[in-house]
Amino acid sequence: MVSRDQTPAVLGWEAFVAARTRAIRGLTGMVLELGAGQGENFSALTPGVQWLGLEPSSRFRRTLAERARHAGHHQPPIAATAEAIPLDDASVTNVMATTVLCSVTDPGQVLQETxxxxxxxxxVVLAEHVPAPTGSSARRAQRLVKPFTKFFDHGCDLTRDTEAAVHNSDLTVQDVSRFHIRVLGRLHIPFVVITAQKPAMPQHTQG
Ligand SMILES: C[S@@+](CC[C@H](N)C(=O)[O-])C[C@H]1O[C@@H](n2cnc3c(N)ncnc32)[C@H](O)[C@@H]1O
Incomplete structure (x- = not known):
């Protein structure tokens, strides 16, 4: 819940973008970006990372490939969905996705593939909107607007609980930073920047 005298929404958005940028900047080595869109995140990458982009939309891939080359990344974007990543097991150092888990068909499968x-x-760095608290006006608005965002905004489901999906996956959540972003009047939509990790050692259960 956001109190009235809290920082206005614009600052919420700026704080979210700053946290997202900081989290992405911490990634090194070979970084796979899921649903890379039209390449909005290149400026956040640390110089020297080997970027690999996956993007199912052929229209976006054209712009993405161009911007990637401009940013010095010459590997052509991968034409695939994140539910079936055409890469070998344990082949990338880090994974990132910004406002993508809301749009995929099966977030559980995407996290498994990740x-x-x-x-x-x-x-893994994820930056996503998440559902407002049950019973809030923002949650009702998310439910009402969802059919339109699903149709017009890459299948975006405004009520998708990506944070819960990550907690239920094989990844270990390391950090969740929360933001409230004002969208209309007094309506605030929660956003999160999640950092999670693939466990370093296989977990053995005792029989
Ligand atoms: C809201 S856009 C975000 C694009 C970009 N990540 C950004 O932050 O600008 C959602 C992206 O997810 C992609 N997408 C949708 N379904 C997907 C899937 N199943 N696997 C991977 N990407 C998907 C869309 O094509 C689109 O590029």
């Missing part, structure tokens, strides 16, 4: 392609100890 854990599969990550090297043990590798990190």
């Amino acid at each position: 854990a599969r392609v990550l090297t043990p100890g590798g990190q």
Whole structure:
């Protein structure tokens, strides 16, 4: 819940973008970006990372490939969905996705694929909107607007609980930073920046 005298929404958005940028900047090595869109995140990457982008939309891939080359990343974007990543097990150092888990068909499967392609100890950075508290006006608005965002905004489901999905996955949540972003009048939509890790060692259960 956001109190009235809290920082206005614009600052909420700026704080969210700053946290997202900081989290992405911490990624090194070979970084796989899921649902890379039209390449909005290149400026956040640390110089020297080997970027690999996955993007199912052919229209977005054209712009993405161009911007990637401009940013010095010459690997062509991968034409696939994040539910079936065409990469070997443990083949990338880190994974990132910004406002993508809300749009995929099966977030559980995407997180499973993410854990599969990550090297043990590798990190995942996710920046996503999440559902407002049950019974709040913001939650009602999210439910009302959802059919339109699903149709017009890459299948975006405004009520998808990505944070819960990560907690239920094989990844270990390391940090969740929370933000409230004002969208209309007094309506605030919660956003999160999540950092999670693939466990470094296989977990053995005792029989
Ligand atoms: C709201 S856009 C975000 C794009 C970009 N990540 C950004 O922050 O600008 C959602 C992206 O998710 C992609 N997407 C949708 N379904 C997907 C899936 N199943 N696997 C991977 N990406 C998907 C869309 O094509 C689109 O590029």
